[in-house]
Amino acid sequence: MNAMLSRVADSLYWMSRYLERADHVARQFDVHLTIVTEQAVDVARRRRRRLITCLVNEDEYAAAEASDYDLAYLLTFDEDNPSSLVNCIASARENAHQVREQINSQMWEQINQMYLTMRSQSMADLWSGQPHNFYHWINQEIYRFQGITDSRIMRDQGWHFVQIGRYLERASETADSLNVDFRELYSSALETDAVDQQTYLEWVGLLRGCAAYEAYSKVYTANVQPRHIVEFLLLSPIFPYSVRFGINRIQSSLQFVGEETETPKSARIFRLSGRQRAMLDYAQVDEIIDGGLGSYLLNIQNQCAQIHQLIYETYIAYSIEDKLSTR
């Protein structure tokens, strides 16, 4: 039986989750800034509102009429927004700090440097300089951190908790973007007509925001079709940002942790993640769209939330009495 401290598993999980969120927020906003320059005023306004729905989860913001400057502040420096970049990176660093002796020195130095640089930035510098460079820098730094992680750390439980955090966040984010954009942009008319130029920009934005545009083009060519987008972002077994890819990774990592810790095979967490994986492995895109993409995606997000809950109940915040009685 191999064991790691529950608190350590918890911190590794959140460290990884917060970084993945920062990666997503930085990329989405970077893509937004390039697209919005070519959009009509009302189209751009709707775009901003969708972005707030996806990235902030606060109704009060969605109602407000935010400019790109406001949005940049909200997503980057706003201390009251738990998902702002400054908060995500500080939380990731704080969690890394909590497990300073568990992660290797290169990982810690990378995240610590990123945090220190982030702290030294101001909104004025960001906006008067080149915002693209800044958000691009965030993504690059996070990839560097993930690169160090993947090339350096042992494939023990700790690594698997890092994986679970990363892919739970990623799968939820991709599902969320797909859901919000689809609800507003999709109509069945699109199935027959060629996509017009304005809408084309939005669909490409959805793909870019999920780091998917280049990969999509390799599979489907530059022919942007909503149905293909759903198929790719939801069901691709080989694209690392797709929901299915993430769910597969989560299921294998939970399997590993379960074997290491001798968790009973019948445990709820295995049944749930196994069922979720099977559901996506055998799904057909046409059936999903006909049956309602929104409810399908909502179901996936709910299952992700349940897996998060079960990880806590099984490995992290369990009751001592239960464990003593089974010794």
Place this chain on the structure above:
Amino acid sequence: MDEPERVIATRDARFAAYQLDGAYDEMFTPDGVPRPPYASLYKRLLELTPAELETRQQTADLSFLHQGITFTVYSDARGTERIFPYDLLPRIITAAEWEMVERGLVQRITALNLFLHDIYHKGQILADKVVPVDLVISSKHYRRQMRNLDVPHGVYVAVTGTDLIRLPDGRFAVLEDNLRVPSGASYMLANRQVMKRVFPGLFSLYGVRPLEFYGQALQNTLAALSPVGAEETTTVLLSPGVFNSAYFEHTFLARQMGIPLVEGRDLVVHDNIVYMRTTAGLRRVDVIYRRIDDDFIDPLAFRKDSMLGVAGLFNAYRSGSVTLANAIGTGVADDKAVYAYVPAIIRYYLGEDAILPNIETYQCGDEKERGFVLANLDKLVVKAVGESGGYGMLVGPHSTAAERETFRTLIESDPRNYIAQPTINLSRAPCFLDGQVEARHVDLRPYILYGKRVTILPGGLTRVALRRGSLVVNSSQGGGSKDTWVLNW
């Protein structure tokens, strides 16, 4: 100290402000000639331009910042993280000097460990009136809960950090014993890592004794004290957590030893067995290298308001199922009032004279000595006996009249709690400050490990009072540190 200040005669401008006077200078003889072990360093310093030195200093500082080698300043309400200032120039100790320090430390720690066993058992040394019984019982760190408790292998102090200073005549003397939870070993190791990066050539030229084995030595020391076989022992480091000023050190040492760092909330006690909460359920713990003070370790046995400790830990310890290193109640032997008796303690248990001298100490608890102290507050250093880290201290010659009055009142209201010592002119070592080489006061904290046998790390942490003229080297009071080289020759 009253001697006129002299500045060494050298053609080089960067030594222009280098002060030579009554204090022992680590680098220069009183005539301003480099001592033999410093000759190569001196030569190298003259070859390097101030800009080159500055670049190396920046490399070092940045490395500390990125590694997060910082400490938290308690008196600052925002809890600011700061780098522990690092001085670029090494402090050098010859093999002959070190040999004597080593013998002195082994002798001292052996005697102090016997003393702890004695006072918590028969109390022979007290019955023989070598050490006054009142002094021991009234110590803030005496723990009656430890009476008649046998600690594993009779080892009370597994880890010691003894503060040494160099007297004006060049002899090393003991300023303070730290037998509770001495810190700083990680800085010693980090300083060495950085030094090897910024001065690789000089380092290999010198023949410096390595320190890297500290993690392994500490791990072996702890495992040797285990209640079960070393093979099946689970050792953990118990830290107060991420907000503690020494958290960097805790994570560093845990990594060096390859053991888990736990917090109080990670441990539970059931039927006098200590467990840690893991992803695979509860797992038994055998040895705890605790970096939490006695008072906070178990809210049931000691301070009830402690949020850092583990309820029931002391009972588990009493039952012998788990080892705590250091043992509970060791602070009584590093009480600054008991300190004065250490030479007598060494003579009593070992029949030897102390190899490393003590600093003359006046007990304010003694009426006659108190009178002397109160009449000479402007000349003496006054210390609260149970404090550490440079807190609760008056440096007479550098104090204001108001500060002296405060201490007069403090001493009169609780005389047992204060001692005084003559103001010692600590030795000075060269430091690189703002493009100049200047002399600053230093001390030395070697680390002593006591498991199956006593192991002493060659060197230790040299702490520097970076403010000109200051005699206080503690990091919380504006001190820094430098790498310490014990030579093979």
